[in-house]
Each structure stands twice: as structure tokens, then as C-alpha cells.
Amino acid sequence: MNNWEYAESIESEKIVKIEKKYGHFINGEFVSPNSKKYLDTISPSSEEVLSSISIGNEKDVDFAVNAAKEGLKQWSKTSPSERSKYLFKLARLIQERSREFAVLESLDGGKPIKESRDFDLPQVAQNFFYYAGWADKIDLAWGSGISKPYGVVGQIIPWNFPLLMLSWKVAPALATGNTVVLKPAETTPLTALLFAELCDEVGLPKGVFNLITGDGTTGSELVNHKDIKKIAFTGSTSVGKYIQKSLAGRDVGLTLELGGKAANIVYNDAALDEAVEGVVNGIFFNQGHVCCAGSRLLVQEDIHDVFINKLEKRMQTLRVGNPLDKNTDIGAINSKDQLDKITDLVNEGVSDGGELFQIECELPKNGFWFKPSLFTGVQANYKIATEEIFGPVLTTLTFRTPDEAVEIANNTEYGLSAGIWTEKGSKILWTADRLDAGVIWANTFNKFDPASPFGGYKESGFGREGGRHGLLSYLKASS
Amino acid sequence: MTEVKKTYKHYVDGKFVRSESGKVYAIDLKKEKYEIPLTSKKDLRDAVTSSKAGFAKWNSLTMYNKSQILYRLSEMIEGNKESYISLLQQHGLTKNDSKNDVEDAVNTIIWYAGIVDKWEQLTGNLNPVAGDYFNISHQEPIGVTFSLSSDDISLNSLVKSFLPAMSVGCSVISFTNQNAVLALKLSEDINNSDFPSGSLNILTGNFENIVEDVGAHVEIRLAAIYSNISNDLLETLDVKGSDSVKRIVNLPSDEGLGSIIPFVETKTVWHPKGQ
Numbered sequence: 108m109n110n111w112e113y114a115e116s117i118e119s120e121k122i123v124k125i126e127k128k129y130g131h132f133i134n135g136e137f138v139s140p141n142s143k144k145y146l147d148t149i150s151p152s153s154e155e156v157l158s159s160i161s162i163g164n165e166k167d168v169d170f171a172v173n174a175a176k177e178g179l180k181q182w183s184k185t186s187p188s189e190r191s192k193y194l195f196k197l198a199r200l201i202q203e204r205s206r207e208f209a210v211l212e213s214l215d216g217g218k219p220i221k222e223s224r225d226f227d228l229p230q231v232a233q234n235f236f237y238y239a240g241w242a243d244k245i246d247l248a249w250g251s252g253i254s255k256p257y258g259v260v261g262q263i264i265p266w267n268f269p270l271l272m273l274s275w276k277v278a279p280a281l282a283t284g285n286t287v288v289l290k291p292a293e294t295t296p297l298t299a300l301l302f303a304e305l306c307d308e309v310g311l312p313k314g315v316f317n318l319i320t321g322d323g324t325t326g327s328e329l330v331n332h333k334d335i336k337k338i339a340f341t342g343s344t345s346v347g348k349y350i351q352k353s354l355a356g357r358d359v360g361l362t363l364e365l366g367g368k369a370a371n372i373v374y375n376d377a378a379l380d381e382a383v384e385g386v387v388n389g390i391f392f393n394q395g396h397v398c399c400a401g402s403r404l405l406v407q408e409d410i411h412d413v414f415i416n417k418l419e420k421r422m423q424t425l426r427v428g429n430p431l432d433k434n435t436d437i438g439a440i441n442s443k444d445q446l447d448k449i450t451d452l453v454n455e456g457v458s459d460g461g462e463l464f465q466i467e468c469e470l471p472k473n474g475f476w477f478k479p480s481l482f483t484g485v486q487a488n489y490k491i492a493t494e495e496i497f498g499p500v501l502t503t504l505t506f507r508t509p510d511e512a513v514e515i516a517n518n519t520e521y522g523l524s525a526g527i528w529t530e531k532g533s534k535i536l537w538t539a540d541r542l543d544a545g546v547i548w549a550n551t552f553n554k555f556d557p558a559s560p561f562g563g564y565k566e567s568g569f570g571r572e573g574g575r576h577g578l579l580s581y582l583k584a585s586s
Numbered sequence: 587m588t589e590v591k592k593t594y595k596h597y598v599d600g601k602f603v604r605s606e607s608g609k610v611y612a613i614d615l616k617k618e619k620y621e622i623p624l625t626s627k628k629d630l631r632d633a634v635t636s637s638k639a640g641f642a643k644w645n646s647l648t649m650y651n652k653s654q655i656l657y658r659l660s661e662m663i664e665g666n667k668e669s670y671i672s673l674l675q676q677h678g679l680t681k682n683d684s685k686n687d688v689e690d691a692v693n694t695i696i697w698y699a700g701i702v703d704k705w706e707q708l709t710g711n712l713n714p715v716a717g718d719y720f721n722i723s724h725q726e727p728i729g730v731t732f733s734l735s736s737d738d739i740s741l742n743s744l745v746k747s748f749l750p751a752m753s754v755g756c757s758v759i760s761f762t763n764q765n766a767v768l769a770l771k772l773s774e775d776i777n778n779s780d781f782p783s784g785s786l787n788i789l790t791g792n793f794e795n796i797v798e799d800v801g802a803h804v805e806i807r808l809a810a811i812y813s814n815i816s817n818d819l820l821e822t823l824d825v826k827g828s829d830s831v832k833r834i835v836n837l838p839s840d841e842g843l844g845s846i847i848p849f850v851e852t853k854t855v856w857h858p859k860g861q
């Protein structure tokens with residue numbers, strides 16, 4: 108293939124200032140952890156240690172929840188229009204410091220700078236801006252019968268879109284009058300810690316936003332704290348089930364945004380070149396670390412060969428490498444653990460009999476990397492066709508009729524998202540009606556917007572984030 | 587002449603059936619004592635099979651059609667009003683309270699019949715996304731629903747435990763203990779209202795006997811608990827339900843838009859705009 112040579116174009120790291128060590132952010136200030144324990148957060152593209160973060164224990168969590176309880180007194184006395192203004196100010200500050208956040212996100216998480224800069228950060232700012240405007244209109248959203256906040260909300264977010272997930276959780280929670288204890292993922296805490304500084308800068312009342320870092324044990328302490336009134340979790344289905352079980356018999360609200368194994372259905376009357384772009388974006392966006400990734404390509408049998416041929420050609424143009432290089436399409440895998448998981452599943456796919464195509468490219472020596480991969484010749488019962496891989500690996504299945512496409516698409520315990528590619532409008536609507544999925548992209552994929560609700564059917568969780576429907580996740584019905 | 591006494595049976599898949607276990611429990615009313623079928627685990631599984639098929643049938647009807655079927659239920663009750671009043675009095679209610687309760691139930695049914703073809707205009711909307719996309723969020727019924735009704739002796743409470751779910755297109759397994767005679771009498775009018783078989787099944791018995799199965803059965807997508815149950819029972823239901831991320835709603839709102847929101851899933855569809 109006759110590739111253009113690209114000159115490196117590296118975004119400077121100098122814009123970010125990372126402390127050697129971080130405490131928790133509780134009651135408006137950074138505090139040392141009671142646990143006196145820390146863990147390193149590294150750059151997955153170089154394996155270089157960036158900083159040490161605190162591991163929250165039971166006492167740390169208790170301190171944070173109590174601060175949020177105190178904060179609630181102040182926040183509930185703050186008028187809705189004042190709450191609105193704090194959120195607008197946060198949105199503006201995020202816009203102003205957006206490049207700094209983007210570089211930090213790419214350093215700590217491994218995602219390409221063009222995604223953190225052009226997708227994550229604009230969405231984060233817009234999300235605060237969007238929910239800021241709801242804060243003084245809560246009664247209008249769902250009526251006065253559904254307008255009361257829960258109180259202290261515990262939020263646990265994943266490592267794939269660290270700051271974006273923070274904004275999806277924090278903005279609607281604060282807009283509806285709740286106060287927050289947030290726990291970011293252990294591998295990607297740095298942008299959340301920087302966000303805490305902004306909360307201080309805008310003068311958000313103490314205790315309204317609290318941040319506690321750590322690992323799974325910290326999250327578990329948060330879920331089990333007696334004064335938490337609601338838990339919002341984004342992450343794996345297995346941890347989601349564990350949280351639901353932990354809350355059994357307790358009067359604690361819960362929303363879960365869990366895993367997926369989305370079908371991306373390409374009918375034979377699709378615009379094929381556009382569909383190829385959509386399929387590539389659907390699975391390789393953010394290294395495939397996307398719960399709604401289009402990880403199962405369902406292609407109509409009669410166009411299989413021509414479509415796969417186009418797809419492989421397009422995949423070969425993807426550039427894998429330094430996340431801070433502005434030319435990079437595919438960055439680093441977020442952690443060694445995740446790389447091992449992807450590698451194991453792909454090896455299993457090969458030994459099951461799947462035919463593996465990987466692009467030809469050189470991978471950096473240090474860090475965690477995985478070549479964009481495509482499986483064909485896959486049976487529906489292979490693990491690579493049923494389990495969430497959460498990496499840059501696409502599995503192809505074929506179908507003959509629209510009914511069969513729907514049946515295969517729905518034959519999973521997940522139900523987060525799906526894609527439909529056809530030039531025929533009635534077929535889009537027919538298919539969309541039948542797919543068990545909370546988000547359906549027709550002739551597009553992986554589009555997000557603060558005004559658009561996101562969330563799953565079945566074991567992909569319950570509750571929505573984004574839009575008017577996202578408010579429901581933080582409001583109680585008064586009966 | 588000896589009065590003929592009615593045998594009350596479960597209502598499953600459009601048929602009146604006894605419990606496969608052959609077991610019963612007693613409900614002692616003023617004049618008569620009734621032996622009511624006691625739901626077994628197998629009865630529940632049979633009802634779920636029926637409800638799954640019933641969901642497909644009920645959900646495939648147009649909203650207009652569903653609305654008319656619910657409205658017809660109110661017509662049936664109105665026609666048999668005196669017999670409901672008399673039965674409520676048998677349970678110990680005054681004549682006046684009984685009459686009010688039946689009238690309230692009719693009004694409740696009419697409210698839900700009237701919202702069937704409107705709720706989605708209240709819960710769904712276009713989303714003003716920042717880009718050239720058509721983006722709409724609309725709602726679909728969650729599916730097979732298990733509903734534990736309140737033990738208040740009240741026809742109105744009883745209908746409020748299945749109407750919110752049914753009005754959005756879910757099929758319902760309505761389960762009751764103390765309201766059993768009333769519920770099984772109601773099933774006769776349900777049977778005369780053109781509900782597709784399996785769309786609304788009525789079982790009676792002890793919730794304790796089946797709580798684990800309600801939680802664990804993956805085909806039951808949602809459990810709505812309108813009765814004040816013990817914390818232990820709720821915990822068991824939640825623990826079993828967590829294995830399949832089941833929607834479990836404890837004491838849902840029983841009026842207004844808030845009453846139907848737990849029973850819907852929001853589906854958001856995107857499409858680009860262009861030439």
C-alpha cells in the first residue's frame with residue numbers, strides 16, 4: 108500500500124502540571140488519606156509513573172460522605188438559579204482550560220489527543236453547559252411530582268472516558284440539587300483531580316463536590332456507606348451486578364450503565380463506503396474501550412466479501428502510536444490488565460477457528476498496544492462473538508434476511524446500542540423498532556450529545572444519562 | 587334451595603386453572619369461606635411462559651386498540667357493580683366505602699385507558715443535539731412484569747397494580763394474597779374484555795413461596811412491589827434479581843405520569859440529515 112508519510116506532530120506535555128502526590132478532595136480542600144496508602148498512576152503509552160494517588164478506606168469515605176451531607180444543607184438553600192450559575196461557570200472554565208485537560212487525559216489514559224481534544228473535552232464543557240440550564244427548570248422537566256433530589260449521591264466512573272463520565276455524572280446530579288461523592292477509576296484519576304481544583308476556583312460551596320480516589324475497595328466502601336441515598340455507576344456488567352446485590356433491601360436509588368456487545372448491521376443496500384467509515388469509527392474509536400462500541404459487525408451475506416475487502420483496506424490506514432501525536436488514530440490500551448484480557452480473548456478466537464486480520468504496523472516498544480483486528484469466519488457461539496472485548500477487535504457475523512439480522516443482534520444479554528446501515532428509510536425504522544438497545548445509530552455510529560439520552564436495555568443496565576431523561580436518574584418521584 | 591358457591595381459580599393464559607400443586611389457602615369472608623389456589627413455583631413458571639407470549643400479542647396491538655380493551659374493562663365492572671360492592675362488603679367494608687371503591691376503580695381504569703395513546707407524547711421528545719442529526723427518544727414497554735398488589739381490600743388498589751404497566755404495553759403477572767377473591771372475580775371481567783391471552787395473568791398465594799423465583803427468572807424483566815413487604819423479602823428479591831440486572835421497583839408511585847415511567851425503556855435513535 109502506498110501510504111503517505113506523516114511528520115510527527117506532538118502536542119506538548121508542558122501545558123500540564125502534575126503533582127507528585129494527590130490527596131482526596133473533601134469539603135472543598137485536598138486532604139491526606141486516612142489510609143496513608145497510595146498507588147501509582149502511570150502513562151499507558153510509556154509506562155512512566157505520572158503521580159501517586161490516595162487509596163480511600165472506610166474512614167476516608169465516611170469523611171467524604173459526611174462532607175457531602177453538610178454540603179447538602181448549603182446546596183439545598185442555594186437557589187436553583189444560583190446552582191445554575193455555578194454549573195455555567197464550570198462549563199466556561201473547562202472550555203478555557205480544555206487543552207490542558209485534553210493533554211492530561213491522553214497522558215493518563217492513552218487515548219489519542221485528537222479524540223481528547225476534539226471529542227471528550229468539547230463534550231464535557233457542553234454537558235455542564237446543558238445541565239446548568241436545567242437547574243432552574245426542574246419542575247418543567249417531568250412535572251412537580253418528580254422533582255426532588257435524592258441527597259448525597261455516590262458516583263463511580265470508568266477509565267475509558269474519565270472526564271466525560273465525570274461530567275455525565277456530576278452535572279445532572281448537581282443541577283437537580285444533589286451533592287456528590289465521586290470515585291474515578293484507579294488508572295485515570297488525574298483529570299478528575301484537576302476538575303476538583305476548578306470547583307474550588309468557581310467557589311462551589313464546600314462539600315457539594317467531593318472526590319475520593321482509590322481502587323475497587325474504595326468503591327465498595329462508598330456503595331456500602333449507610334448515608335448514601337443513590338449510587339450511579341458506569342462500568343462492567345459484573346461489577347454492576349455486584350453493586351445491585353450490595354444494595355439489596357436498602358432504600359438506595361441505583362442507575363447502572365454497563366457493558367455492551369453492539370451489533371452494527373450492514374444491509375446490502377447500504378452506502379458501502381460510508382458504512383465502512385461508520386464501522387471503523389464504531390469499533391476503533393478510543394481503542395474500542397467504549398461500552399457502546401459496534402463490536403459485532405453483522406453484514407448481509409451477499410456483500411460480505413466486498414465489504415470485508417473495503418474494511419481491511421481502510422483499517423490498514425489507521426495510525427497506531429503516541430497518543431500525543433496529532434496524527435494518531437489509535438492510542439495505547441489503557442492498562443496491562445486490559446491488554447492481557449484483549450490478548451486472551453483474541454487468542455481464544457483464533458483457537459476457536461476464527462480468521463484473524465490485523466493491520467501491518469509497528470508498535471512502540473514501551474507501553475500497552477494492540478493492533479486493530481478483524482475476525483471473520485466466526486460462529487455465533489464463539490466467545491469473541493458474545494463477550495465484551497473492550498478493545499480494538501471487531502467480530503464479523505453474517506445474515507441473510509432482516510429478520511435474521513434482528514434475531515442475531517438481540518441474541519445477547521446486553522442491550523446498550525446498535526447500528527443500522529441502509530439507504531431505505533422504512534427498513535431503518537422497522538429495524539430500529541425491533542432492536543433491544545437504548546441507543547440506535549442509523550447511517551452513523553458513536554454519536555453523543557449532552558441533549559441525547561444514553562443508556563441500556565437488559566443487562567446493559569438501567570437509567571439514562573443525558574437529555575431530559577438524564578434528569579430522572581437524579582430525581583425521586585414524590586408519592 | 588341450596589346456594590351455589592363459586593370455585594375461584596387462577597387466571598392464566600386466558601383460562602381458569604387450579605394450582606398444579608393442588609394446594610389452596612383459605613380466605614374467610616363474612617358469609618363464606620373460600621379455598622383459593624396457592625401458587626407454586628411451577629405455576630409461576632407457567633404464567634411467565636404465557637406472559638411472554640402475551641407480551642408479544644398485547645404489545646403488537648395498536649395503542650388505540652389497547653385503549654379500547656382497557657375501557658371495555660371499565661364497562662364490564664360497571665355492569666357488575668353491585669356484585670363487586672356486595673363482595674367488598676363481604677370483606678368487611680361498609681356499603682358506602684364499597685361503592686366508593688368500585689367507582690374509584692372504574693375511574694382509575696378510565697384514566698389509564700385514556701392515557702394509552704398519549705403517554706409517549708409526554709415521555710418522549712426530539713433532542714436538540716448540536717449537529718445535523720435527527721435524534722429522537724421514545725419509549726418501549728420493558729416486557730413481562732410481575733406485580734405484587736397491595737393487601738388493602740380494595741378493587742381500586744388492585745387495578746392500580748397492573749394498569750400502569752399494561753397501559754404502556756407490558757404484560758403483567760398480577761399476584762395477590764389477601765385480595766385474592768376480589769382479584770379472581772375481576773379475572774372474569776378481564777376475560778370478557780378482549781385482552782389477548784397471557785397479557786394479564788392473575789395468581790394468588792404467598793409471595794414468600796415464590797420470591798426467589800420471581801427474582802431469578804430472567805424472563806421477568808421487572809418486579810413491581812405495591813405491598814409493604816418485609817426487608818428480608820425485599821433483600822431476597824433484590825439479590826436474586828441482581829444476577830440479571832432485573833428492574834425492581836419498591837412501592838412505585840400509583841398515579842400520574844410517575845406511575846408509568848418505571849415500566850418503559852427509553853430508546854434513542856439518531857440519523858444524519860443531508861442531501
